[in-house]
Amino acid sequence: MxxxxxxxxxxxxxxxxxxxxxxxxxxxxxxxxxxxxxxADLQPSEKLLAGEILSRIVNDVEQQFRAEVxxxxxxxxxxxxxxxxxxxxxxIAVAEPVLRxxxxxxxxxxxxxxxxxxxxxxxxxxxxxxxSEVVSAALVDYGDDRALVSLARNEGASLxxxxxxxxxxxxxxxxxxxxxxxxxxxxxxxxxxxxxxLPT
Numbered sequence: 171m172x173x174x175x176x177x178x179x180x181x182x183x184x185x186x187x188x189x190x191x192x193x194x195x196x197x198x199x200x201x202x203x204x205x206x207x208x209x210a211d212l213q214p215s216e217k218l219l220a221g222e223i224l225s226r227i228v229n230d231v232e233q234q235f236r237a238e239v240x241x242x243x244x245x246x247x248x249x250x251x252x253x254x255x256x257x258x259x260x261x262i263a264v265a266e267p268v269l270r271x272x273x274x275x276x277x278x279x280x281x282x283x284x285x286x287x288x289x290x291x292x293x294x295x296x297x298x299x300x301x302s303e304v305v306s307a308a309l310v311d312y313g314d315d316r317a318l319v320s321l322a323r324n325e326g327a328s329l330x331x332x333x334x335x336x337x338x339x340x341x342x343x344x345x346x347x348x349x350x351x352x353x354x355x356x357x358x359x360x361x362x363x364x365x366x367x368l369p370t
Contacts, residue, residue, distance in 0.1 A: 193227050193230045193231050194231050194235055196223070196227060197224065197227055197228060197231055197235070197239060198239075200220050200223050200224055201224065201239055201242060201243070203216075203220055204217075204220065204243070204246060204248070204249060204250070205242060205243075205246065217248075217250065218250075220250070221250025221251075221252060221253050222252075224250060224253040225250070225252050225253045225256055228253065228256060228257070229256075233261065233263060233264060236257070236260060236264045237263050237264045237267075239257070240257045240260075240264050240265065240266075240267045240268050241267040243257065243267075243268060243272070244267035244268045244270070244271040244272050245271055245272075246272075246274075247273055247274070249272065249274050250274075251274050251276075254268050254272050254274045254275060255274075255275065255279050258272070258275055258279065258283055258291075259283060259286075259287060262288060262290040262291055262294070265287075265291060265294065266290075266294050269283070269291060269294035269295055269298070270294050270297060270298055271298070271299075277302050277304045277305055280295050280298075280305045280308070281304060281305060281308040283295060284305065284308040284309055284312055284313060284317075285308060285312050289313075289314035289316055289317060292309060292312075292313045292314055292316075292317035293314070293316055293317045293320050295309065295317070296309055296313065296317045296318070296320035296321040296324060296327070297320050297324060298324075298326070299326050300326045300327075300328075301321065301324060301326060301327035301328065302328055303328045303329060303330045303333065306321060306327055306328060306329045306330075306333050307329075307330065307332070307333045309321050310329075310333045310336045310337050310340070311336070315340075318337065318340065322337070
């Protein structure tokens with residue numbers, strides 16, 4: 171435990187360095203504190219400090235490195251919330267791993283992302299292993315048609331009756347845009363949303 175504290179203190183000193191190389195070294199070192207045993211060796215105050223460092227410096231490194239860090243934290247249940255949320259609101263290449271997999275993000279976080287980020291962010295949220303009724307409702311209200319296609323295909327998504335009714339209304343031909351959406355590479359094109367039968 172003392173070794174972990176000394177390592178964190180050394181990393182804090184690195185925070186005063188401004189070069190991108192030192193910033194990468196700092197981000198990598200602090201990340202490793204969490205990745206080693208899920209951060210179990212860190213005291214709550216040390217976790218808080220480490221999370222603050224990560225949040226403060228993550229935008230100071232290049233996109234590729236941020237994407238690598240996002241992938242490393244996506245499956246970490248004890249990852250610092252504010253840092254993960256910051257990654258989730260980054261460009262999609264960085265955000266996608268945590269959007270698809272992180273259990274640290276709350277429904278409130280996901281709704282905020284659905285409402286304020288790109289269609290690609292919405293699709294990643296819609297394809298999470300589990301999507302609550304609250305998040306599904308936000309996707310139906312604000313989501314791109316491609317995100318709704320992903321939501322309809324997701325067996326782990328829960329939709330309220332109201333959301334299903336709104337989804338059906340959007341799936342009617344008259345509710346669709348005149349120009350069909352163009353699917354990104356690797357995704358099948360679709361001219362209408364799949365129809366969801368309403369529960370009786």
